[in-house]
Amino acid sequence: MSVKPAPASALFAGPFALATLSAPNGPAFPALVTPDAQVVELRAAFDDDRLAIRSLLENWEAALPRLEALAEDGGQQRKPLADYQVHAPVEPRQIFQSGANYRQHVIDLHVAHRAPDDARSEEERRAEAAEIMDRRAAEDLPYVFIGLPSAITGPYDDVVLPSWAEKPDWELELAAVIGRPAYQLSADEALDHVAGYTIANDLTDRTTVFRRDMPQIGTDWLRSKNAPGFTPLGPWIVPAASVADPDDLQVTLKLNGETMQDESTKDMIFNVARVVAYVSQTARLLPGDVVLTGxxxxxxxxxxxLLRDGDVMEGTVTGLGVQRTRCVAEETS
Structure with a gap:
């Protein structure tokens, strides 16, 4: 996969963001990036040759004030972002993915999959679906499954479409990055454990979502979502303090320049806090873990x-920058 340099338009909210970068053919390193596209190499700034983004997140409460000071320090040595290649900003140990979490999206699915003998109008079916969604938001729980870190790729990397994937699809999402260990949180506590936010594209092969050989088993997320490179992540982690309201951000995906997804996170059935809190009821969240919110x-x-060879996806979330990935068909012998 080829890592492409960040486009000049890839800015973000707030005074700084975190990134994982490399010089051409050089090793990856953690960096602070400023909105004017300048880079501070954090291993030198922290005097730690082994520093990584995840180790910063493991000591987030102590690291954050130092990062804020670096962002304000005009005397700190800085280099142009254009000199570097941009990788996924963090290597998480765990990835949690929320499904069926946007009201309008689920209503559309409900209407599209009507029974053959359902003679009601589309308006009637939409009204029924809206009532179900409202009841679900009030009474039910988020739907969350687990992804593999090996599926992550960089925000400008090519995405290889496997030869077996008949219907590869895009799913742009807001992702929360954990900064404090979390277990059995309430929704009121959840956002205190989020260090920042980034962009994820949770690609899915629709033909393998359900097992054909044993449909009674249900969904097969391993096969449909975890091919190498099926989760482009980044470009940055923007600190939570720079994101005014994670429940009011615009999520936009363009395919070859044409807008396909364009919706606010206000449309989420379960907001970020409820999703993070729900995950923590079962799993112990660790610094650097990523929670995709649907x-x-x-x-x-x-x-x-559906996606095909040569397609270019451009994804944005308000204040979090831009990721741009090109689809490439897998070469077969």
Whole structure:
């Protein structure tokens, strides 16, 4: 996979963001990036040759004031971001993915999959689905499954479409990055454990979501979502303090320049705090873990247009920058 330099438009909210960068053909290193596209190499700034983004997150409460000071220090040596290659900002130990979490998206699915003998109008079916979604938000729990770190790739890397994936689809999402260990949190406590936010594209092969040989088993997320490179992540981790309201951000994906997804996180059935708190009821969240919060309406199945060789996806979330990935068909012998 080829790592592409960040485009000049990849800015973000706040005074700084965290990134994992490398010089051409050089090793990756943790960096502080400023909105004017300048880079501070953090191993030198922290005098720690083994420093990584995850180790910063493991000591987030102590690291954050130092990072804020570095961002304000005009005398600190800085280099142009254009000199570096951009990788996924963090290597998480655990990835949690929320499904069916956007109200309009789920309503669309409900209407699209009506029974053959359902003679009601579309308006009636939408009203029923809206009532179900409201009841679910009030009474039910988020739907979360587990992803593999090996599926992560950089925000400008090529995405290889496996030869077996018949219907590869996009799912742009807001992702929360954990900064403090968390277990059995309440929703009121959850955001205190989020260090920052980034962008994820949770690619899915629609043909393998359900097992054909044993449909009674249900969903097969291993096969459908975890091919190498199926989770482009980044470009940055923007600290939570720079994100005014994670429940009011615009999630936009363009395919070859055409807008396919464009929805606010206000449409989430379960907001970020409720998703993080729900995950923590079962799993112990660790610094650097990534929690994906679901994808809005406008996936390829909605448009009847799936990913193919040469497609370019451009994803943005308000204040978090831009990721841009090109699809490449897997070479077969």
């Amino acid at each position: 994808s809005p309406a406008g996936n390829g199945m909605h448009w009847g247009r």
